[in-house]
Amino acid sequence: MGFPGAVAERADADYAVVGAPLDVSTTFQPGTRFGPERIRRFARTFDDYDRRTDHHFSDCAVHDAGDVRAWDDAVDYLEFLGGSLADLRRDDVTPLLLGGEHTVTAAGVRATDPDTLVVLDAHLDLRDEYDGNPWSHAAVTRRALDGDPDDESLSTVGGTADRAIVLGARTGSEAEWERADRDDVTVVPPEEVTDWSPDFNDESVYLSVDVDGADPSVAPGTGTMEPFGLSAREMRDVVRQVAPHAVGFDAVEVNDRDDGQAAALAGKLLKEFVLSHADG
Template sequence: MPSKKTSAPKPAATATKAKTAATANKAKSAGKKMPNFLGLPDKNSSAGNSKVFIVPVPYEATTCYGKGTKNGPKAILEASTELERFDDELWAEPHKIGIHTTEAVSVPKVIRTTEKPFQKITDAIKPYIETDKFPIILGGEHSLTLGAVRACAERYKDLSILQVDAHADLRPEYQDNPYSHASVSYQLYKCLPQPLITQVGIRNISREETEWLEKEHPRVNIFWARQQHKWNFQEIVDTLSDNVYLTVDVDGLDPSIMPATGTPEPGGMSWNQLMELIKLVCVKKNVVAADFVELSPIKGMHAPDFLVAKAVFKLIGYRYALDLGVTKRY
């Protein structure tokens, strides 16, 4: 008996299958888990045993000049796997309090008409805030901070923001988008129940922003980079409320140590200044969450990636120094 002749698949059906497969692969890739922070084994990184939750958010939609912030989370996590897990300043191993790295949060592009901007981030962060865990978001561009702060502000009505940045980011909107990374501080100010922002390292601001500051007299404290030789970190931290959200835009650092960012500005903070600030705010205040944003990795240049990974590591140690049994002055 002659075999049945198999008809070739119709072009339309083939195209549909290919499109479906591509969509499935894209979705699988988007939800793929990134490396564990510090490359930790399960016993130090399981969700059930962790106090710290590293949340990668590779969101990029409104970057103005240099691109690549969407690659920031992966670069930071990969660099972290090569860090030493012992902190020679604290004389302790911060990872022992448990550090869980979540799957990346995929965020749709946010525009003027978006009804609930960055809601996926809010939904991802809220459970950690409600259970006294410590989420650290790895960006991604700076606009994503709004989603995390909303989650924190629901619980902490006195929440204030400590912002390390080169730019004030106080425009009501930029390029017809109120949710641009150039407008994030303005949006944060508007969403806080008791608005209070302290900015450190600012050295780029527009006339539009200064007019708003002069007219409205908002509770925005600016510590200008040009005056950093006069900074008193105790005075800076004293401007904040008891509960603090820390946001670090890496362009707040000097480009000599942080060239891997879209809009670098000369005259920024040093590593030691950043560490002193983070240390003191962790000692004096309740830092409820944090983010590190605007890293745009440069191929073949690993130092900036390691810098951010190390900053995250140091933040965890400072935040949980007492839990780690640190009793000496550091």
């Protein structure tokens, strides 16, 4: 089943849902391979009509392109996935990527080549590598900024972001916090997210929602839970603010280890993104 309300044909689409069920570098609780299917399933109960924007989601020209089947070679998979997303951008279609582990964001960034990456996340994800793997989900923001450390992979997909804004981050290694001190990274802790407002000017933006940015009480179905996180409403408000500036979106790190709370949140945030983007 496709994402509910994503009824547009590919040729008529302004947005396209793409599942990316990559699940190879999860460091604690695996299961992100089930994320795209669960997000679609737990969005079935949502109403099509949105009172705030006076839009029907089904009128927003959203197409569900299905999943890009994942395989074990993450770099090879990201190259292929990035090419698929770049094809959408060439047709002026905004990609809506459903993970899958957070590593898939690297493909979204490379395909859309934004000026700014905005991430809702509990973790900085600024490691140069994790357990010897530079393409771990724990290094995705670093890869989105600095590219491939070997300068060999993902070369055909596009560029990197000029800066990153990480909203809700509350943990990281000492080296990550040192990397975060550089001018191209802004970290907004959970207690300051409510007062944050974007200042993008004419910059293009890619928005990534790691569901572990939410407090575990809100979204326990994720691989690496981190207490003292964001409320669902705070995440929604960020999505509404950023969406009008965005060239791409993803919701990642949903697994199958809860009763659907994480998937429902991710699906609702995807709808909020589309409705706010279309209204903006």
